[in-house]
Amino acid sequence: MPTLDKLTFNQESFDAHLADWNALPWLQAIKRENWEAFQSLPMPTRKDERWRFSGIKDFSLDGFRPATAPSDSRKAELLAKSELVKDSAGRLVFADNTLVQHDEVSAELKAKGVIWMPLQQACLEHPELIQKYFLAEESRLGSDKLLALHNAFLQGGSLLYVPKGVVIEKPLLSYYWSCDCEEAIFPHTLLIAEDNAKVDFVDYYGSMKDDCDCPALSIGVGTIHAGQGAQIFRKIVQNYAPATYSFQSEANVAGRDANVKTIAVNLGSKYARFENQVRIAEAGAEVKMYSLTVATGEQEFDQRTLQVHAAPNAVSDLLYKNALLDDSHTIFSGMILVEPEGQQTDAYQTNRNLLLSPTAEASSLPGLEIEANDVKCSHGATTGQIDEEQLFYLMARGMPKKIAHQLLVFGFFEEIIEKVDNDELKDNLRTLVQGKFTNS
């Protein structure tokens, strides 16, 4: 509920939160450490290259507090909305950091050793797993302060552990809902795939009310640990209400010959920062990073990526597509970092911006830092509009201009959407993207 008092994260709210974790002193220690780090770290500013062009200066943490548990009626309402993919191997639904629903994996998968549960439960039941992988991968993209806050107040979150050689065909899903104004949620997804495991995963980030115009905050973290030969395909759909501030930070690790693929679909929020970092730790890995963004109104999408090649013979490919309408602003800042060990690297990075309004603004900062010589690296960034010749071609075949225009725009997105391997999800994503178009 909105109040007149100035809200913020303080010692009092932290102590209250910490009391919920009395059963896990080792985790409390981590939280305390992060709370201290949060207090001493400065807020990021545009002077930091990793925040160049960003609208972070208009954002303040003042006025936000940790979210409180939602009512039962709300829980039921949100559960009904959590149906992006009906046919799933497992589902976790969180609302305001609180667990709403836990659809467990089949007994067969459980017998094979698959662990699928809320993070808090996993901390109690499988501490050795959490201690090994939780926060093990450092994010280098500049959100240190926000991540410290995330770690200090983390409550809801999903853990998926897939043991050696186990293949899960159907997708697993995590839904993270934000319900109230001025409240902050801290979604967390931790995926661990052991050698030769295979998994398909979907994260959905959304708001209780789509038309809510008071601010909410989400600081999310996702991590993939892909073992030797593991195959992970993860889709991330961000569709918060238009007044939300969203910070999402991904830090993934690919092992030997692993295949890690992520697709991000960015639709919601007032300001949405998406950091996607992948470290190729062992030889032969193949990493794909795709993203599709529709920016309308005064939305700002701040995308930062980092492809680290710390081992030889690996491939990474990145394609980020942004369509900009109205007064929106998108930033794409990417970096391919090939360390001296990264010989025989093939790394690519492509950013395509489609400007559909005279006042939209696209910033592109595609970067390369190469310290090995036997590599193939390239990046390309283009910013332009609908091709007049293509438009003419369609119109010459009797199509009205408006429809032809729309078709070309949807064609622009289709390149990303068709990479999704699940037909149900594909259709739902198309509906979401097109819905955003017709509403604006």
Add this chain to the structure above:
Amino acid sequence: MSTPTPDIDIDRSKGDFHFAEDYAFDAGTGLREDTIDYISDAKGEDEWVREFRKKALKIFQDKPMPTSWATKDLENIVFDDVRYYLAKGQKASRTWEEVPDDVKETFERLGIPESERKFLAGVEAQFDSEAVYSRMKEDLEKLGVIFVGPHEGLHEYPEIFKKYFGKVIPSGDNKFSALNSACFSGGSFIYIPKGVKVAQPLQAYFRINAENFGQFERTLIIADEGSEMTYMEGCTAPKFDTATLHSAVVELVALPGAKIQYITVQNWSNNVFNLVTKRGMAMEEAEIRWIDCNIGSRLTMKYPGVILKGRKARGEVLSIALANDGQHQDTGAKMVHAADETTSNIISKSISVGKGRSTYRGLVQIPKHLKGCKNNTECDALLINTNSRTDTYPAINVRGDHNSVQHEASVSKVSAEQIFYMQQRGMNEGEAMSLAVNGFVNDLVREFPMEYSVELKRLIDLEMEGSVG
């Protein structure tokens, strides 16, 4: 396949020579307000220039080092050890006979042939801070072209130069433009009158010849409506043990319909910090081209830019950088579109040899509601050895749906097949590598005037010596 890096063994003593200096004016080391007064008094400057210098000094002292984005190597410059002004005390010589003998000897060592020296009639040969040799060809004078040093330009032609001096690059643009504005001496001020097309390129040779001596040239070129000109600068410098600072400012103004082409071949010795600010302003239908080649120096930071201020203006930067052991070539380009239908093109090629590091840093800005603006950027990097390094940091900011921008960059190595093919035909590996590198930059080298492209190829061959094997 990775090749091990062999020891680089080049005879660095080539060009490693200098002569005893005796200077009539020496402002001592360090930069303070009295240094400024000393320079101003020595030159007999107008009061407004003195004020301009002092204001710039304040800005220089207040501005932090740009190490938030640039290399930390900048911190190794000890500003207090630099001599900011040295001069022989003579006026720019008019005839060859008046040039002092030891300066002539330096030209001798530079290998400028006798016949060419006469041809250097239109050349400002810069020996340390003062133009010791400066004669304008008579036909240039007849055309009304003004080709003088900055002091003469500001003192005798204020009505022409004052209007644009420090306007394209204000003193506060960055720390090093402020430094230059505070203590500039030497350089060229050029005015090309309306409709005049200068057939031969105007040239300037710069030389550094005093230990720890920062050279701060200031160049301002104004091409009036419909005129055309080409300016060339080439640098060689003798080798010293302690770091030398070089920080120039070059401003170009192309008035409606004018064309300016500015060509640089930079080959400073391996201890020089070369921190240069270069920018042009192109009015309606004007064109500015920067052709830039950086081979020497310890650290070069140079991002030639064009502000496209008038409708249909055009800007271009063609750049070649070669970074060898101990060198960092941090170069790039800036294109600021400020009018409709403006176009810009950036082509950058860099080669990293041994432990050399080359960096491309670019900025393309299409602000507000402009229409029909286009930019094309291509940057290619070639890595020769396993421990060579290259970086690319472009920034592209585009607003509005009537503009288009494309940027492409690639990093590669010379393919083993190419080398093998050439070896089959009797070349040794080094020659083959040299040929491949020359091929990589060939389409840009062709843009240089003949004598420069020959010199450039020779320089690349020299740098590639011993890089493989």
